[in-house]
Amino acid sequence: MDYEDISYEVDGPAAVLTINRPDRMNAFRAKTTEELIHAFKRAWADKSVRGIVLTGAGDRAFCVGGDVKQRAETGDYGPTSNGLFEGTYLQRLIRDVPVPVIAAVNGIAIGGGHVLHVICDLSIAAEHATFAQSGPRVGSFDGGFGASYLARVVGEKRAREIWFLLDKYTAQDALNWGLVNKVVPKEELIPAAKEWVNTMADYSPTALRFLKKAFNADTEHQAGIALLSEVGLDTFANSDEAMEGARAFSEKRKPDFAQYL
Numbered sequence: 001m002d003y004e005d006i007s008y009e010v011d012g013p014a015a016v017l018t019i020n021r022p023d024r025m026n027a028f029r030a031k032t033t034e035e036l037i038h039a040f041k042r043a044w045a046d047k048s049v050r051g052i053v054l055t056g057a058g059d060r061a062f063c064v065g066g067d068v069k070q071r072a073e074t075g076d077y078g079p080t081s082n083g084l085f086e087g088t089y090l091q092r093l094i095r096d097v098p099v100p101v102i103a104a105v106n107g108i109a110i111g112g113g114h115v116l117h118v119i120c121d122l123s124i125a126a127e128h129a130t131f132a133q134s135g136p137r138v139g140s141f142d143g144g145f146g147a148s149y150l151a152r153v154v155g156e157k158r159a160r161e162i163w164f165l166l167d168k169y170t171a172q173d174a175l176n177w178g179l180v181n182k183v184v185p186k187e188e189l190i191p192a193a194k195e196w197v198n199t200m201a202d203y204s205p206t207a208l209r210f211l212k213k214a215f216n217a218d219t220e221h222q223a224g225i226a227l228l229s230e231v232g233l234d235t236f237a238n239s240d241e242a243m244e245g246a247r248a249f250s251e252k253r254k255p256d257f258a259q260y261l
């Protein structure tokens with residue numbers, strides 16, 4: 001597969017997947033998720049790959065979630081080769097791929113982009129990175145891993161605060177809450193993530209694989225909730241209420257949700 005929205009490179013034991021849509025702050029459309037799914041499977045199949053680094057192009061954004069402008073224009077995230085938008089499946093795959101996945105958060109991680117880093121096994125952030133959810137502002141939500149797994153990571157009160165207030169948090173906040181593992185200057189981000197892969201490449205691959213599955217097993221019921229949430233979001237996404245959020249973002253105005261009480 002030729003990639004248009006991402007890049008893929010292997011450097012020693014590390015596969016680096018970069019979301020490459022800087023003009024949209026690395027927002028994902030359906031094609032982006034299709035390419036990420038292909039790249040994660042490619043890294044899975046490559047026995048020389050001992051860890052995967054997920055990052056975004058440039059230093060402004062890691063990923064700003066779904067492409068809201070595309071949604072405002074067409075009501076969906078655009079075409080793919082099989083016709084499906086597989087956002088939930090991408091989350092699933094990040095958990096299933098049997099090597100550790102490290103999010104190298106090189107700028108803002110918001111919405112579905114924030115959820116991507118939350119799901120990764122480890123997160124390392126550049127000092128200027130920021131973190132937020134935004135769904136209720138743009139007519140979206142993630143009731144799956146984005147809610148319950150986030151709560152596992154930062155605790156119930158903090159997760160509810162993140163989703164209900166939609167504030168933006170600093171890399172230092174994220175470190176204090178255990179939302180990221182480490183904060184580094186931006187020029188050290190990718191080297192530091194690759195260094196972690198190099199470290200893990202010296203360890204037993206089977207032991208690491210078992211450990212990843214063991215950690216996942218404890219929260220595996222959340223995958224069922226994620227599928228339930230996906231159906232809910234599909235139903236909600238094209239409602240007037242949800243489209244008001246997407247259109248308001250696109251038109252750079254405050255959404256008017258009062259009419260949907």
Ligand SMILES: CC(C)(COP(=O)(O)OP(=O)(O)OC[C@H]1O[C@@H](n2cnc3c(N)ncnc32)[C@H](O)[C@@H]1OP(=O)(O)O)[C@@H](O)C(=O)NCCC(=O)NCCSC(=O)CCC(=O)c1ccccc1C(=O)O
Nearest residue numbers: 024025027064065066067068069087088111112134138140
């Ligand atoms: C990211 C911001 C906070 C940045 O703000 P600021 O620095 O002031 O810059 P802006 O001028 O706002 O933005 C610069 C430029 O980028 C464009 N842009 C920003 N975000 C997006 C986006 N998400 N989509 C498309 N384009 C975007 C912006 O319009 C500007 O373009 P110009 O041409 O220069 O005007 C701020 O921009 C912001 O808050 N962005 C929105 C973040 C957001 O709400 N993201 C979407 C959340 S909803 C979501 O992710 C759905 C998840 C999802 O789809 C999913 C996931 C997993 C499973 C299932 C699903 C599902 O089924 O839905």
